[in-house]
Amino acid sequence: MAFLNPLLLLGVTGVSIPIIIHLLNKRKFERVVWAAMRFLRISVEQNQRRMKLEDLLLLALRCLLILLLALALARPAMPAAAGGLFGQAKVDAVILLDASGSMTQTDGVMSRFERAQKAAELVIDALPAGSCTAVYLASDAAQGLIPEPTYDLHLARKMVREARCTDRPSNHFPPLVRAFAILEGRRSVRKEVYLITDRQALGWRQMADIRKALQAARRDIQTHVVFVAGAEDRNLGISDLRLASGLSPVQHPLRFEVQVTNYGRKMADNVHVTLRVDNDPPIEEADLSGIPPGASRSISLFAKLRADGYHTVTAQIAPDRLPSDDVRTVAVRGIQAVKVLLVDGEPGRELRDSEVFFLRHALQPVPSVESDRFFIRTMTVTPAQIEGVKFDDYDAVALANVTDFSEKAVAGLEAYLRRGGGLIIYLGPNVNPTFYTDRLFTRHAILPAAVGTARGDAGQTDRYAGLQAPPYDHPLVSIWNDPMSGSLTSARFFRWYELKPEAAEKPAGEAGPSKVVLRFADGTPAVMERTWGLGRVILFASTADSAWNDLPLRPAFVPLVHRSLGALVQRQDEGLNVRVGQKFVFRAPAELLSRDVLVLKPGLRDDAPRDSRRVELTSGGWPILQYEETDRGGAYEATVSGDPPTVLRFAAQPDPQESSLEEIAPAHETELGAVANVIPWSPGTALDGAIQKERVGTEYWKPLAILALILAAAETGLAHWFSQSK
Structure with missing residues (x-):
């Protein structure tokens, strides 16, 4: 027996009330000797037994009535077997x-x-x-x-x-x-x-x-x-797919890194991996062999984007009993050209003496006759010319060994970053650490770290600092976790500035959190980055030329520069790829405000019903497209109304942990x-x-309440009957 309102069982104590009243109302007789009372005594003696029984019966009914009411209010229940x-x-x-x-x-x-x-x-x-x-x-x-x-x-x-x-x-x-x-x-x-x-x-x-x-x-x-x-003891899944080349120019081979994980308990051999763009047939394929249980293997595949705009790239392996992780898709934006402004802090007398000489050639690693047709276009200015530059004409700005600049230029960089621009800063002998720390870091929070004192001696090439060995956690340098991609550890740094991230743990205003991209061998930061507004800032502790280090002479310099530029240019495209279940948020151009949007989910035909959304203005003043129903992994297509319509593609990736057989x-x-x-x-x-068999069974409050009503009616009737003269 269980009670749903056990506190009301205290009402059972009310049974004592009729008993107490009965005892208090007991009549006390006083003996009076009187001849006429003899006849009354004989009558009382003849009816006394009946009257006591009547009183006890009414007392019992009243006690039982209170008991039933208390039990009914406590809502008793019994197991199903007894109900x-x-x-x-x-x-x-x-x-x-x-x-x-x-x-x-x-x-x-x-x-x-x-x-x-x-x-x-x-x-x-x-x-x-x-x-x-x-x-x-x-x-x-x-x-x-x-x-x-x-x-x-x-x-x-x-x-x-x-x-x-x-x-x-x-x-x-x-x-x-x-x-x-x-x-x-x-x-x-x-x-x-x-x-x-x-x-x-x-x-x-x-x-x-x-x-x-x-x-x-x-x-x-x-x-x-x-x-x-x-x-289950077998499962292979694609646990990661990412653009490894940093930038995504059209009509250029783009390197994609595909990671396959063996979640099963047996060795996996001859894993066939394919890569395709949009809904086209596979354009490249390769085989992986010898993936032990619990291990992952990566392979690089290449693809080309035929036109600018938004595309999806999909890697796929042979289907198994868990099909959801056999396919993985990322969204990328094809670009026609990237414009980079180089601010040369030390032009030098000769072209080779320029602070941006190696940087310019890394950005355009082609013969000079082809540089005009290369997708990365550069423009070089001096610090004195920086105030007259319109930053919005460029996708990225690189400051190389620049001493300082005016508050007007700082405000221009802030506005540029707020709108989604990218900024790379290389330090060097000409920089003013006080300006960088007090103005750019403390006051405006543009830098991801404070600039400390310079360490090392550029004149002593036998004493140097190296870069950390793999593994690398930051996406910008994770490509070097694969030995086939080369190495960063061969670079030697003879002089560099201390970067102090401990002073920048908490973001301020439009500045995002500071992150370490790459460290020196002793664990101190060599490269740091932070988001700022819709843009990103990357800070290098040493020079862009070979004055303080020999990184520009190493094979890793060109891919490092391109991946850094890619991190800046694709900052606004980071939201194109979300985790399954994560809200997709896209900042749309102003001309798309209040336009209707139709979203096609993965795996559906083009003529299937689509979800309807609208580009809305947020409290921050930006036109935003939001879509919450990203429950399926794969490519989503959003078509914005217009003439012609604007097509946007984004992708959702499942959590690799969901593939685990544990x-x-x-x-x-x-x-x-x-x-x-x-x-x-x-x-x-x-x-x-x-x-x-586990159910707590039937309630009995209704039968008890009905029985209490019957008893109340019986008690009333009997009390009336007993009170009549016999």
Whole structure:
């Protein structure tokens, strides 16, 4: 026996009230000797037994009436096995259907998600008549198919059958918290949550929080965890795809790095990888062999973009039992030309003495006769000319060994960065550290670090500092994690400035957080960067020429310069690639404001229905296109109305962790079983029996209330009858 309102059991103490009143009202007799009283005494003696029985009967009825009222208000309930007389109590339920990427895995006949759908239908069938249920797709968030419990169980079955799996990562904690919040305020004897999922360990990474939430809700809510999948030992997936060449000019070979991971327990051989642009056939392919269990291998493939604008590039391997990670797509913007302004802080007498000599040739690594046709165009000015330059005419600005410049030029650079420009700064013997630290770092927060004292001696070439060895974490230099790409460690730095990032841990205003791109061998920063407004700033601790280091003489210098330029130019395009489930936000040109946008999801035909959005003006004054429904990995196409229409492509990438075959640990499953009903299930087996044996059964407050009314009527009638003269 259980009570839903146990505090109201205190009302049982009210049974003592009629007893106390009865005792207080007992009549006390005084003996009076009188001859006429003899006849009255004989009458009383003859009726005394009957009167006592009548009083005791009324007292018992009144006590029982108070007892029944107290019990009815406390809402008693009994297990289902003992409640057959009144039928099963109604259930308020929430069904959480795991729709994360791992649920697309198949056994060759049926996917895990299809199993989960069948299990969810059986759960609905097992609900007693008059029950209601909500239905949610669960991943790292809860997506409501039926947000509030409905009594239309036919609708619930329909929504379960029509549900589609997503590529989102799994995390069971947020959906469970959402389910408990829905049921918390509902007045029902039975409240149940059904989490139908596979055994993937990723979903239980917040096990401590999950167990705490289950324990807190356990008193009022019964949670059932239905496991619908068995073990799997093979899976290959594309865990990363990125543009490795830094820039994406049209009609030039672009290098893409494809990473394939073996998530299985056996060696993977002869992995065929293809690369295609947009919806065209594959343009390059290669094979990977010998990927051990748990290991990753990378391969470089090349592609060309035929026209400027937005494109998608897709890498693919042969399909296996988890198809969602066999394809990966990135979005890139093809560019016709990149204009770079070089500010030469020390022009020199000869062309080779120029501070930007090596930088200019790295940006245009072609013969001079072809430089005019090369996609990177450069313009060189002196610091004295900087105030007369219109920065917006250039995609990037490079300051090389510039002493300082006016406040007007600083304000111009700020406005340029705010609108999405890129700035590279190389230090050197001419720079004024006080100006760079006080003005550009402290006051305007343009620099990612303060400029400290100069270290080393450019005249002593036998004493130098080297760069850190791999692995590299920052995307700008991650290409050198592959030995086939060359090495940065051969470069020697004879003199450099200290960069002090510890003073720039917190962003200020429009400045983003400071990040270390590359370190010296002793761990101090050599290259740092930060975002500023819609632009980016990269700061090098040494010179752009060979006066303080020999990096410009090394093979790695050209790709490092190009990747740095790519990081600046593609700053505004970073939002083209999002994680599955992440909101896509794109700053549109002003002329597209208030235009309608139609978005085509991955895997759909061109004539399929599209989602409608609009380019809206945000509080910051920028026209913004936002799209939230990025639940599927792959290429999205947004068509902005106009004549002609503007086509924008972006891509969503699944979380590589969702490809893991690691299952929930036995110890965690034991912990889970202590606070929830864990049910392993496979198609063809019963599910209702495992559910019903855990149910807290029928409420009895209505029968008790009816009985109390009957007793109240009986007590009133008997009291009236007993009071009549006999």
